[in-house]
Amino acid sequence: MSARSGSLPRYVVQRLLLVIPTIWLxxxxxxxxxxxxxxxxxxxxxxxxxxxxxxxARRAALGLDRPLIVQYLEYLGDVATLNxxxxxSDNRQLIDIVVENGGATLTLTLxxxxxxxxxxxxxxxxxxxxxxxxxxxVIRIFGVVTYAAPVFFVGLLMQLWVAxxxxxxxxxxxxxxxxxxxxxxxxxxxLDAVIGGNWDAAWDVFQHHVLPCVTLGLLLxxxxxxxxxxxxxxxxxxDYVEAARARGIAEKHVIRRHAFRNALVPVVTVxxxxxxxxxxxxxxxxxxxxxxxxxxxxxxxxxARDYAxxxxxxxxxxxxxxxxxxxxxxxxxxxxxxxxx
Amino acid sequence: xxxxxxxxxxxxxxxxxxxxLTGVFITAxxxxxxxxxPWVAPLDFNQRYVDGVKLPKQDPPSGEFWxxxxxxxxxxxxxxxxxxxxxxxxxxLSVLFSVVIGVVLGLISGFIGGWLDRLLxxxxxxxxxxxxxxxxxxxxxxxxxLLGGSVVAVxxxxxxxxxxxxxxxxxxxxxxxxxxTYVEAARAIGARNHxxxxxxxxxxxxQSVPVIGTLNAADAIATLAGLGFLGLGIQPNEAAExxxxxxxxxxDMGAGIWWTAFFPGMAIVLLVAGLTLVGEGLNExxxxxxxxxxxxxxxxxxxxxxxxxxxxxxxxxxxxAPDPRFREDxxxxxxxxxxxxxxxxx
Numbered sequence: 001m002s003a004r005s006g007s008l009p010r011y012v013v014q015r016l017l018l019v020i021p022t023i024w025l026x027x028x029x030x031x032x033x034x035x036x037x038x039x040x041x042x043x044x045x046x047x048x049x050x051x052x053x054x055x056x057a058r059r060a061a062l063g064l065d066r067p068l069i070v071q072y073l074e075y076l077g078d079v080a081t082l083n084x085x086x087x088x089s090d091n092r093q094l095i096d097i098v099v100e101n102g103g104a105t106l107t108l109t110l111x112x113x114x115x116x117x118x119x120x121x122x123x124x125x126x127x128x129x130x131x132x133x134x135x136x137x138v139i140r141i142f143g144v145v146t147y148a149a150p151v152f153f154v155g156l157l158m159q160l161w162v163a164x165x166x167x168x169x170x171x172x173x174x175x176x177x178x179x180x181x182x183x184x185x186x187x188x189x190x191l192d193a194v195i196g197g198n199w200d201a202a203w204d205v206f207q208h209h210v211l212p213c214v215t216l217g218l219l220l221x222x223x224x225x226x227x228x229x230x231x232x233x234x235x236x237x238x239d240y241v242e243a244a245r246a247r248g249i250a251e252k253h254v255i256r257r258h259a260f261r262n263a264l265v266p267v268v269t270v271x272x273x274x275x276x277x278x279x280x281x282x283x284x285x286x287x288x289x290x291x292x293x294x295x296x297x298x299x300x301x302x303x304a305r306d307y308a309x310x311x312x313x314x315x316x317x318x319x320x321x322x323x324x325x326x327x328x329x330x331x332x333x334x335x336x337x338x339x340x341x
Numbered sequence: 342x343x344x345x346x347x348x349x350x351x352x353x354x355x356x357x358x359x360x361x362l363t364g365v366f367i368t369a370x371x372x373x374x375x376x377x378x379p380w381v382a383p384l385d386f387n388q389r390y391v392d393g394v395k396l397p398k399q400d401p402p403s404g405e406f407w408x409x410x411x412x413x414x415x416x417x418x419x420x421x422x423x424x425x426x427x428x429x430x431x432x433x434l435s436v437l438f439s440v441v442i443g444v445v446l447g448l449i450s451g452f453i454g455g456w457l458d459r460l461l462x463x464x465x466x467x468x469x470x471x472x473x474x475x476x477x478x479x480x481x482x483x484x485x486x487l488l489g490g491s492v493v494a495v496x497x498x499x500x501x502x503x504x505x506x507x508x509x510x511x512x513x514x515x516x517x518x519x520x521x522t523y524v525e526a527a528r529a530i531g532a533r534n535h536x537x538x539x540x541x542x543x544x545x546x547x548q549s550v551p552v553i554g555t556l557n558a559a560d561a562i563a564t565l566a567g568l569g570f571l572g573l574g575i576q577p578n579e580a581a582e583x584x585x586x587x588x589x590x591x592x593d594m595g596a597g598i599w600w601t602a603f604f605p606g607m608a609i610v611l612l613v614a615g616l617t618l619v620g621e622g623l624n625e626x627x628x629x630x631x632x633x634x635x636x637x638x639x640x641x642x643x644x645x646x647x648x649x650x651x652x653x654x655x656x657x658x659x660x661x662a663p664d665p666r667f668r669e670d671x672x673x674x675x676x677x678x679x680x681x682x683x684x685x686x687x
Contacts, residue, residue: 025467
């Protein structure tokens with residue numbers, strides 16, 4: 001296949017090549033900020049607990065007594081092999097943390113996205129279609145307020161006003177008994193329960209997901225409402241909508257096939273852009289619901305002043321954002337040929 | 342000046358205007374609280390004693406303590422009011438810093454171009470893709486060691502998040518304006534680079550800043566609260582901060598004590614929503630895609646050919662030719678207003 005400009009393979013290759021320097025820049029920035037600038041991470045994390053000789057031994061064991069440039073190059077090599085280092089305060093491998101706790105964050109964010117899409121897109125379509133009607137105003141205010149309300153505050157209100165009256169669970173990923181019954185295979189509890197054929201456990205895990213996913217989903221759905229509404233306003237002004245009307249096509253078909261369908265194309269792009277927002281929100285949601293995901297881990301290591309763990313987790317989050325946007329961009333290029341140019 | 346401030350109101354109608362006014366009103370209430378906090382709040386943000394008597398612990402809202410008291414024997418209403426001051430100072434500083442840094446870098450990058458431009462664009466794109474709360478966490482984690490958890494340290498941590506947005510807009514506008522005829526003309530008459538940047542480009546690129554600034558301010562309030570909630574914000578003994586207050590109230594919820602979290606939380610919701618409404622309202626008047634302007638009353642000026650033709654370029658126009666300065670997407674405006682706009686861009 002010839003690599004014409006605008007061809008799909010060429011676009012994918014270009015996009016892949018761009019990812020490498022981006023990840024390099026992220027790793028370097030985080031390394032400089034959290035490794036070079038603060039000085040000695042060992043005494044920051046375990047300074048009060050060990051004597052000087054033990055601290056030195058710890059530094060030597062972690063390779064922190066070598067020149068920074070050597071440490072930097074080694075860290076670059078580690079990241080290339082998906083090894084994000086190890087924590088100082090409790091000597092865990094970062095990759096183990098990601099495997100054990102990543103599943104909880106994954107199901108939380110996916111659930112939030114599903115909720116946001118299911119609620120946000122229809123509301124945005126209605127608001128854009130009936131611009132300046134009472135429904136539009138209510139939906140817009142709903143969008144602004146859900147976007148404005150911090151997830152941790154919404155989470156608290158959910159626990160107080162929704163969970164208590166209905167008797168829903170408010171913290172953790174599942175009831176303790178469920179967790180120990182389920183054999184960890186993928187470390188994604190919902191999947192593990194289904195694989196094991198334990199439907200009671202799966203239902204229990206699902207119930208625990210509802211409130212956190214709705215909380216995080218409300219934040220995201222505000223963004224979808226605003227985006228879809230504006231897109232509908234734009235497509236309704238488009239020439240092809242005008243042309244469709246001129247051809248005598250019934251208004252409801254014009255709206256559905258011409259205006260709405262085109263208004264939804266940019267949603268794919270925005271899902272990519274929102275991964276960053278979602279992860280930020282997930283950190284706060286997890287803290288509110290005591291959710292055993294990566295955000296809670298990050299919070300605990302921040303409190304422990306464990307620079308190495310924070311460095312590894314932040315790098316991991318950023319790399320995830322870059323890779324997901326890459327994926328979304330490629331999907332987008334498949335859907336919409338205009339993107340490739 | 343006053344007229345241009347009011348123009349978003351005059352150009353909007355119905356609901357758009359109503360939403361914008363609501364936003365302005367909410368924001369104004371918080372600004373008043375922030376400015377006059379010592380007079381609005383009955384007590385200091387960290388005051389436990391009134392006339393030597395300790396305040397009650399976790400007292401529900403009452404006539405004496407409107408929003409109740411919290412687990413640290415503080416008056417929640419006073420802390421909400423003082424929190425408005427903290428929020429506006431931090432956010433004001435961070436938006437100011439990021440506008441200055443972002444606009445200057447954007448102008449330089451767009452004007453000079455070359456490898457510097459590519460490098461800066463790449464750096465800014467990477468920063469922009471970073472989850473903003475995580476970026477703020479990293480910087481505030483770091484700056485707490487260097488500067489302590491002060492107001493300025495947190496403002497700096499927030500600044501980093503928002504620089505890329507101004508940079509992008511300003512750089513892209515500069516790149517397209519750089520080759521415009523009027524810049525070429527300025528170069529031809531020997532204007533130096535800093536004159537071109539300062540006098541010709543700056544005025545053109547600065548117009549989109551207020552919209553981004555307002556929306557960023559809203560986002561910054563939320564991020565500040567997020568940092569406070571994670572215990573990475575301002576030191577509790579330095580100022581009252583809403584996010585920190587909500588995080589302290591996490592444990593109260595189980596005991597049915599709702600007021601310690603509800604009021605600071607609502608303050609965040611209201612201020613962020615207010616600023617978002619203002620930003621979106623401004624956007625609807627500035628952004629031609631969304632604009633749905635009210636027809637302005639046509640106010641034809643008295644026939645004064647001397648003043649009209651004095652503009653030089655107008656003299657070249659045939660008497661019956663349409664004036665190219667009236668853009669099609671704009672309703673007819675009073676002549677004097679048009680001239681004023683032209684003067685500004687010069």
